[in-house]
Amino acid sequence: MMLRIRVFEEMVGALVTANEIRTPCHLSIGQEAIPAGICAALRQDDSVWGGHRSHGHYLAKGGDLNAMMAEIFGKATGCAQGRGGSMHLVAPAQGIFGTVPLVAATIPMAVGAALSAKLRGTDQVAVAFFGDGATDEGHFHESLNLAALYNLPVVFVCENNFYSTHLTLKERRVKDNIVESAALHGLKGVVLDGNDVTSVYQAAQEAVRRARSGAGPTLLECRTYRWRGHVGPAADLEVGEERRRELDEWQRRDPIAQCRELLSARGVSSDLFDCLEADIRAEVDDAVRFARQSPGPDESELLHHVYVSRRGV
Amino acid sequence: MRQLTYAKAIREAHAQLLAADPRVFLIGQGVRNPWYAGTSLQDLDKEFGKDRVIDSPVSENATTGAAIGAAITGMRPIVFHPRMDFMLLAADPIMNQAANWSYLFAGQVSVPVVIRAVINRGGEQGAQHSQAVQALFAHVPGLKVVMPATPHDAKGLLIAAVQDGNPVLYIDDRWLYEVEGDVPDGLYEVPIGSAAIRRSGKDVTLVATSYMAAEAAKAVEMLAQRGIDVELIDLRSIKPWDRNLVYSSVGKTGRLVIADAAWMSGGIAAEIAASVVGEIFHALKAPIARVCLPDAPAPTSFVLEQAYYVGAEQIVFAVEKVLL
Ligand SMILES: Cc1ncc(C[n+]2csc(CCOP(=O)(O)OP(=O)(O)O)c2C)c(N)n1
Numbered sequence: 001m002m003l004r005i006r007v008f009e010e011m012v013g014a015l016v017t018a019n020e021i022r023t024p025c026h027l028s029i030g031q032e033a034i035p036a037g038i039c040a041a042l043r044q045d046d047s048v049w050g051g052h053r054s055h056g057h058y059l060a061k062g063g064d065l066n067a068m069m070a071e072i073f074g075k076a077t078g079c080a081q082g083r084g085g086s087m088h089l090v091a092p093a094q095g096i097f098g099t100v101p102l103v104a105a106t107i108p109m110a111v112g113a114a115l116s117a118k119l120r121g122t123d124q125v126a127v128a129f130f131g132d133g134a135t136d137e138g139h140f141h142e143s144l145n146l147a148a149l150y151n152l153p154v155v156f157v158c159e160n161n162f163y164s165t166h167l168t169l170k171e172r173r174v175k176d177n178i179v180e181s182a183a184l185h186g187l188k189g190v191v192l193d194g195n196d197v198t199s200v201y202q203a204a205q206e207a208v209r210r211a212r213s214g215a216g217p218t219l220l221e222c223r224t225y226r227w228r229g230h231v232g233p234a235a236d237l238e239v240g241e242e243r244r245r246e247l248d249e250w251q252r253r254d255p256i257a258q259c260r261e262l263l264s265a266r267g268v269s270s271d272l273f274d275c276l277e278a279d280i281r282a283e284v285d286d287a288v289r290f291a292r293q294s295p296g297p298d299e300s301e302l303l304h305h306v307y308v309s310r311r312g313v
Numbered sequence: 314m315r316q317l318t319y320a321k322a323i324r325e326a327h328a329q330l331l332a333a334d335p336r337v338f339l340i341g342q343g344v345r346n347p348w349y350a351g352t353s354l355q356d357l358d359k360e361f362g363k364d365r366v367i368d369s370p371v372s373e374n375a376t377t378g379a380a381i382g383a384a385i386t387g388m389r390p391i392v393f394h395p396r397m398d399f400m401l402l403a404a405d406p407i408m409n410q411a412a413n414w415s416y417l418f419a420g421q422v423s424v425p426v427v428i429r430a431v432i433n434r435g436g437e438q439g440a441q442h443s444q445a446v447q448a449l450f451a452h453v454p455g456l457k458v459v460m461p462a463t464p465h466d467a468k469g470l471l472i473a474a475v476q477d478g479n480p481v482l483y484i485d486d487r488w489l490y491e492v493e494g495d496v497p498d499g500l501y502e503v504p505i506g507s508a509a510i511r512r513s514g515k516d517v518t519l520v521a522t523s524y525m526a527a528e529a530a531k532a533v534e535m536l537a538q539r540g541i542d543v544e545l546i547d548l549r550s551i552k553p554w555d556r557n558l559v560y561s562s563v564g565k566t567g568r569l570v571i572a573d574a575a576w577m578s579g580g581i582a583a584e585i586a587a588s589v590v591g592e593i594f595h596a597l598k599a600p601i602a603r604v605c606l607p608d609a610p611a612p613t614s615f616v617l618e619q620a621y622y623v624g625a626e627q628i629v630f631a632v633e634k635v636l637l
């Protein structure tokens with residue numbers, strides 16, 4: 001899954017450079033272990049909620065790769081029929097009810113999905129994916145409190161990549177202590193290496209088990225780094241001198257290379273990796289072909305879907 | 314006179330205000346990042362220091378609320394929201410607080426804050442990075458709302474907004490940033506509430522806001538070639554708006570087209586149309602036409618964007634319609 005996200009996003013980056021894709025694309029290259037590790041611990045009927053940087057969340061939760069590529073191309077075959085673009089992905093059957101770029105907007109919605117599961121008496125779990133920047137917003141703190149207060153089955157996954165656009169974490173808060181918000185609001189908080197897919201998976205399993213069994217919400221602060229710029233494929237080296245050094249350091253901790261080493265050490269042959277990679281590349285190439293060949297939305301449908309029918313969906 | 318771009322004119326207003334008045338400071342997200350602000354705030358942090366040019370966390374509600382608190386206690390803050398959509402997270406401090414305090418406390422407390430929101434749409438950014446919700450704010454008593462369309466007014470209205478004792482929402486449009494025009498050197502004010510006649514004409518009155526005023530200027534040229542003589546009014550302020558100028562123009566032409574690049578329902582154009590009908594109904598020779606956005610969120614796909622946004626072409630069409 002990590003490799004699928006990587007290859008997909010590298011392709012999107014190249015197509016942005018080639019001006020074939022116009023919609024703003026926020027790439028999660030370098031952060032793939034988080035969606036992969038978290039979603040591996042979820043069921044199809046659990047929900048995930050994301051933001052502007054959600055290609056990985058969508059794929060890891062089971063979203064259709066072709067439909068996302070077509071959406072990014074703005075085509076009628078896209079998951080939002082060309083109305084959304086990269087920042088608005090949706091796949092309700094997979095528990096992805098919408099990702100949106102307003103920072104922190106979906107954190108309370110995940111809490112609501114958890115409340116809904118509780119009221120409906122299901123054992124579904126909701127996961128909120130958000131960045132370190134989102135913890136600057138009141139939504140984050142209010143949501144943690146609500147979730148703890150009503151003991152809701154939600155997992156808050158903070159993908160702490162130490163940047164909110166051009167601003168480092170240090171420029172936005174006095175302490176590097178996002179996880180401490182959990183204890184203050186009375187829920188469990190765990191800090192983990194977001195580039196180690198095994199740790200992410202194990203922490204997710206535990207948090208999901210707790211949520212599902214009624215033991216309450218968890219905040220997982222996954223520490224990671226985005227290799228590309230805030231938006232688009234460039235590296236954003238102009239944000240500060242630190243960035244070059246950090247980038248080198250974090251690239252040595254590539255989540256995919258680390259996972260590959262671990263598997264090789266356990267005897268998985270490199271042929272198998274190569275086969276896997278070739279399959280993924282073929283799948284992504286097919287998706288590009290599919291997106292290119294797909295028709296654009298029809299102008300006459302501009303006003304469709306402003307409302308759903310009175311009965312809802 | 315010296316020419317500046319719209320973005321540079323905004324920058325110059327900030328720089329001169331910061332230099333002239335120690336009460337002025339700037340706070341908001343991305344104030345030192347061209348991706349957010351274009352050149353409209355370029356290097357102000359270097360010139361005036363990070364204490365007065367504050368690039369904030371992603372905390373629209375707290376930064377706006379804090380600016381209001383600072384304004385109440387003697388400062389003249391300018392809050393920067395790089396997109397109007399993000400500013401909606403600060404609806405409470407703006408609409409419930411800043412707008413009300415003078416009235417609530419019988420004029421004993423004032424809130425001289427400027428809240429700057431950028432409209433930045435198109436480019437396949439979609440529904441949450443494209444909104445132009447000026448009408449929501451113009452609806453609220455206690456707020457003033459300005460929307461400059463030229464470099465001259467971009468500078469003069471920002472200065473007027475900072476000098477005003479009331480909360481002013483200053484809305485600029487990213488699509489105008491590269492427009493060039495005459496800009497006087499020093500500090501000068503464009504009075505809030507006064508519109509400008511950009512071209513006198515006798516056949517139709519065309520009232521336009523912000524970006525649509527620029528589009529309207531193009532439309533007026535096209536129409537002139539067809540022998541249609543349009544009077545173009547750039548509204549500049551949408552709350553309060555220049556009723557007298559609009560009424561006297563419509564009194565002369567008897568026909569009115571209003572162009573505002575925001576949703577039609579409940580918008581500024583509706584307010585102007587209702588006022589004209591209510592006050593000078595007998596002057597009208599034809600129904601009023603509005604050129605606005607369709608009542609749908611901004612789509613992403615380029616194809617749909619093309620169908621969604623309005624400009625000179627739609628204005629020409631509307632003017633011809635009211636002349637039929
Ligand atoms: C409410 C709101 N404010 C500001 C923005 C502009 N913005 C888009 S992404 C972003 C950075 C968010 O940083 P973080 O949450 O850490 O996510 P990352 O980009 O690092 O994945 C900001 C400030 C926005 N989209 N929404």
Ligand SMILES: [Mg+2]
Binds near residue numbers: 131159162163165
């Ligand atoms: Mg971040």
